[in-house]
Amino acid sequence: MMFDQIIGNGNTVRTLQNAASGGPLNHAYLLHGTKGTGKRMLARIFAQAILCRGENRPCKTCSACLKVEKGVHPDLVMVQKPEGKANILVDQVRSLREQVYIRPNESGYRVVIIEESESMNLSAANALLKVLEEPPGYVVFILTANNISALPETIASRCLCLEMQEVSLYQAEKWLFSHYPDGEAAILEDALSYGNGNLGRSIAYMEEETCRQGFDRALTVARSLTTEREYDILEALSPFDGDKDGFLQLLTDLDAMMAQVAIAGTGSTNLRQAAALSQKIRPMQAVHIHELTDEIRSKILYNGNGTLMQNLFCARLKTIMER
Ligand SMILES: [Zn+2]
Known part of the structure; x- marks a missing residue:
């Protein structure tokens, strides 16, 4: 390099x-x-x-x-x-x-x-x-x-x-498409969305299966919000029961996704997953979810009980979506 x-x-x-x-x-x-x-x-x-x-x-x-x-x-x-x-x-x-x-x-x-x-x-x-x-x-x-x-x-x-700072989506897109010329457009688009300007995360998405799983799980949780049924949210969060690290990773992944949804809500994205979610999640709601993921993450890092935090997260997500 x-x-x-x-x-x-x-x-x-x-x-x-x-x-x-x-x-x-x-x-x-x-x-x-x-x-x-x-x-x-x-x-x-x-x-x-x-x-x-x-x-x-x-x-x-x-x-x-x-x-x-x-x-x-x-x-x-x-x-x-x-x-x-x-x-x-x-x-x-x-x-x-x-x-x-x-x-x-x-x-x-x-x-x-x-x-x-x-x-x-x-x-x-x-x-x-x-x-x-x-x-x-x-x-x-x-x-x-x-x-x-x-x-x-x-x-x-x-x-x-x-x-060293994260780059613009435009810069990240240019870099990704030139470094993975044979990459499938839909996968590159998800990598871009997953990284949200963090090239290291986008590259990890292209190279590591666990990152793709993380993206899919965050997507499942985000979709469960659009039904506004608490049961759906609980079910989407259930894979993280007793898995504190997995839950922390979900908070990071969901946060990056919500940043895209907030941008998509103002009509300036070509990322299809974010565009679809923005039909049901308004920009302000995406911003509130971002703040919530930050808050829950710091609570867990200061020795919060993972299961309690997960329940709190679920209840607060529901409140945000009902507003
Ligand atoms: Zn030299």
């Missing part, structure tokens, strides 16, 4: 592109924004551009670029959550600290990418802080975070913070 393949987010992309092609290079960057907005991809392109020995960085052809691509460049250090773990652990940060003090082997820089940096536990974050405070001059840190508020302020304040 190259810088110009990142959709939208012009200021962020230009800042990194200039920094990698001779502009002032900071010692630490923090790319933050919702999951699926392309932070991980941009972090890799930026790292490759810093290490590149060619022109028009990243040139994709020099030996440094090829090594980054293969994941074997000795001056690129990657830190990620270990598989199946919820946190980046202090041992990982200690090991990266050791590597940081070794001078670069092949390029003028040693680049460290820390993905989902907000998942560092407290001791890992403290260990990182020590090296962030006085890093060797040849080190560039690139942190990514889905949720910047979960990252200690002491870390964020030592980085140049750049936000």
